[in-house]
Amino acid sequence: MALNPTPGLPPFEYIKPASLAEASAFLAEHAGEARPFMGGTDTFVRMRDKAWHDKFVVDVKNLEGMRNITFDPQNGLTIGAAVNMNQVAASPFAQEHYPLLVEAARSVASYQLRSRATIVGNICNASPAGDTLGASILLGGVLHVYGVDGERDEPLSEFFHGPGKTNLKPGDIATAVHFPLPPADAVGRYIKLNRNNDGDLAIVGVTVLGYPDSATASGFRFKIALASVAPVPLIATAAEDILANSPITDDTITAAAQAAMDASTPISDTRGSAEYRKLMVRNLVKRAVSDVWGKLQG
Numbered sequence: 343m344a345l346n347p348t349p350g351l352p353p354f355e356y357i358k359p360a361s362l363a364e365a366s367a368f369l370a371e372h373a374g375e376a377r378p379f380m381g382g383t384d385t386f387v388r389m390r391d392k393a394w395h396d397k398f399v400v401d402v403k404n405l406e407g408m409r410n411i412t413f414d415p416q417n418g419l420t421i422g423a424a425v426n427m428n429q430v431a432a433s434p435f436a437q438e439h440y441p442l443l444v445e446a447a448r449s450v451a452s453y454q455l456r457s458r459a460t461i462v463g464n465i466c467n468a469s470p471a472g473d474t475l476g477a478s479i480l481l482g483g484v485l486h487v488y489g490v491d492g493e494r495d496e497p498l499s500e501f502f503h504g505p506g507k508t509n510l511k512p513g514d515i516a517t518a519v520h521f522p523l524p525p526a527d528a529v530g531r532y533i534k535l536n537r538n539n540d541g542d543l544a545i546v547g548v549t550v551l552g553y554p555d556s557a558t559a560s561g562f563r564f565k566i567a568l569a570s571v572a573p574v575p576l577i578a579t580a581a582e583d584i585l586a587n588s589p590i591t592d593d594t595i596t597a598a599a600q601a602a603m604d605a606s607t608p609i610s611d612t613r614g615s616a617e618y619r620k621l622m623v624r625n626l627v628k629r630a631v632s633d634v635w636g637k638l639q640g
């Protein structure tokens with residue numbers, strides 16, 4: 343009889359602390375062998391696959407504020423770490439003010455998976471293919487973190503250092519992600535290229551946010567983030583500059599798409615070759631910027 347290559351989860355201890363302070367102290371004391379989790383859709387799969395070997399999984403989902411999603415018309419949207427992606431996508435506040443985040447969340451896997459998977463888990467997992475990272479960065483997201491030295495904020499623009507590598511330290515627990523109000527009249531688009539419609543990771547993901555900006559020569563600002571084409575979510579700054587500095591025409595958009603392709607440094611893997619990914623960056627940036635430009639023109 344053939345052996346099952348993934349027979350199930352290895353033994354681990356389930357820890358349910360009563361407070362953030364208790365959870366943080368436990369995680370710091372057991373650095374390297376304990377991990378907090380939210381939906382567990384990365385955690386338990388990676389443990390089953392023997393890529394992660396944690397002795398302790400620390401359940402912080404039910405601690406204070408973790409399941410709240412709140413909107414303040416002056417300050418923006420705050421999504422508790424344990425709020426799942428379906429709850430974000432169903433939030434009237436998110437739909438009205440942050441449709442780009444909703445579009446990105448809805449692109450993740452299946453409805454079933456999104457009833458467990460969280461945006462904060464997607465961020466903390468720091469996969470270059472994470473679908474919601476681009477929108478979270480472009481919308482000015484800030485992670486609220488509780489650590490052994492107290493609370494702090496981590497702007498997502500400086501949070502990612504490589505696959506699975508972030509500013510989080512042992513003992514840190516992300517409690518929420520906060521988004522300020524988007525710029526006036528901002529519109530966005532997320533295009534995900536994957537091998538099928540059944541929950542595959544992105545071969546390439548292109549997030550674009552655009553809005554009027556009187557400070558630029560073109561009168562508009564476009565922000566562009568690329569997934570799955572670099573070790574971290576890649577901000578295509580050269581492409582953004584082209585779109586800020588020249589009138590928005592087909593030629594300008596084509597030049598920006600080329601600059602985004604030139605900036606990307608993908609690897610080849612089972613989902614696509616590096617060459618294919620680079621070419622698709624050019625195609626999809628052109629399409630996403632054109633879509634956003636069309637929406638900006640009403």
Ligand SMILES: Cc1cc2nc3c(=O)[nH]c(=O)nc-3n(C[C@H](O)[C@H](O)[C@H](O)COP(=O)(O)OP(=O)(O)OC[C@H]3O[C@@H](n4cnc5c(N)ncnc54)[C@H](O)[C@@H]3O)c2cc1C
Nearest residue numbers: 379380381382383384385451460463464466467472473516
């Ligand atoms: C079948 C399948 C399909 C998938 N498809 C996609 C897809 O299409 N797109 C995509 O982007 N991802 C996909 N994923 C990956 C995964 O679902 C996402 O990354 C998800 O957002 C992770 O959220 P989670 O709440 O389940 O994270 P968890 O598994 O709970 O945690 C993930 C990581 O973040 C850390 N972490 C979680 N919460 C905290 C916290 N509060 N403080 C500090 N660290 C924390 C954990 O320690 C762990 O290292 C898929 C996974 C599976 C199993």
